Amino acid sequence: MLVISNPHYSLHAPRWEFKLGGETYSTKDLATRPELIRKALEGEGGFTFRDAEEFPPERIARLHGYHDFIKEVCAGITNPEEEIYPDLFPGEGAGIVRKNHPLWMGLFCTDAVTPLKKETYRTAKGSAEAAMTAARVVKDREHEAVYAMCRPSGHHAGPRNFGGYCYFNNCGLAAQVLLEEFPRVAILDIDFHHGNGTQELFYTRGDVYTTSIHCNPEIEYPYFTGYADEHGKEQGEGANLNMPLRKEADTAEYLAAIDSFAKAMEPFQPDALVIGAGYDTHEKDPIGAFRIPTGAYRKIGERLGGLRLPTVICQEGGYNLEVLGDCALNFLASFRDAHGRAG
Ligand code: OKP
Numbered sequence: 001m002l003v004i005s006n007p008h009y010s011l012h013a014p015r016w017e018f019k020l021g022g023e024t025y026s027t028k029d030l031a032t033r034p035e036l037i038r039k040a041l042e043g044e045g046g047f048t049f050r051d052a053e054e055f056p057p058e059r060i061a062r063l064h065g066y067h068d069f070i071k072e073v074c075a076g077i078t079n080p081e082e083e084i085y086p087d088l089f090p091g092e093g094a095g096i097v098r099k100n101h102p103l104w105m106g107l108f109c110t111d112a113v114t115p116l117k118k119e120t121y122r123t124a125k126g127s128a129e130a131a132m133t134a135a136r137v138v139k140d141r142e143h144e145a146v147y148a149m150c151r152p153s154g155h156h157a158g159p160r161n162f163g164g165y166c167y168f169n170n171c172g173l174a175a176q177v178l179l180e181e182f183p184r185v186a187i188l189d190i191d192f193h194h195g196n197g198t199q200e201l202f203y204t205r206g207d208v209y210t211t212s213i214h215c216n217p218e219i220e221y222p223y224f225t226g227y228a229d230e231h232g233k234e235q236g237e238g239a240n241l242n243m244p245l246r247k248e249a250d251t252a253e254y255l256a257a258i259d260s261f262a263k264a265m266e267p268f269q270p271d272a273l274v275i276g277a278g279y280d281t282h283e284k285d286p287i288g289a290f291r292i293p294t295g296a297y298r299k300i301g302e303r304l305g306g307l308r309l310p311t312v313i314c315q316e317g318g319y320n321l322e323v324l325g326d327c328a329l330n331f332l333a334s335f336r337d338a339h340g341r342a343g
């Protein structure tokens, strides 16, 4: 299986910590995550690696209204150690002035764990380019299934906002590239958290069918969306499916959700698939709460590979550094074997 890397993946490495009541919070998206995955895949031998190609920034700007904000704010930072966080979140309001200036960051960024640093734009663009390169390769029928080893993740980045460690929506950008060749694209998000950005990007569109299996948002990030009654609207009516699971969901419940995805997708008849693969569903993930052991990713990969669709797999979360590589290897190798033509 072909793996596309973001050559800049480690340049964005926030060091900020937040201390509250004796607890220290820090980012879980450590810059070493892709190299742990790479090591596990290299160990198996059935994977080849290629760097991402460059794409024009307009591709990103077309989906994300704040593209220029990130680009310009990052370009204005001189000290590579500096981390910019939002200071004020305006919420809803009329007539809000937009400025590509650090103090306006709360207008575009939803939280306090997704900072901008000098190299954030380059890193996030490289991640998006890894996804778009993978999609380009699948679109050109060079390979049937390609894995984009994205970092940072993308699924919380939407048309208006970025957050949740995500800047640009890698899966959404991959889908846009696939649409140049395939009329209907399905996106399945199997990260522990709801893919709110992906949902919002395509909520009123009928050409991209968005689905997400995640923890009940009533108790987990991103709280405000990810409920089962969000079906899409206008042209996108019926083209969004959320499958929230209880905290502590086990492998059987998870596989049942994967099967409902496959069934729900049938009438849509997708020509290609994008998978946002997060391994924070693992039983020992420091953020996630599901009960999925390392070996179960083989079953998940097998079911999704068995759909035998042209597929782009984009890396999302997964924060237990001890198991991350093995989870990815289990998922990708079994996907490849079940698919049969992944290459
Ligand atoms: C990104 B992804 C931890 C708070 C973390 C942000 C979660 C972002 C998840 N105390 N909040 O893996 O979907």
Ligand code: ZN
Pocket: 191, 192, 193, 278, 280, 316, 317, 318
């Ligand atoms: Zn997640």
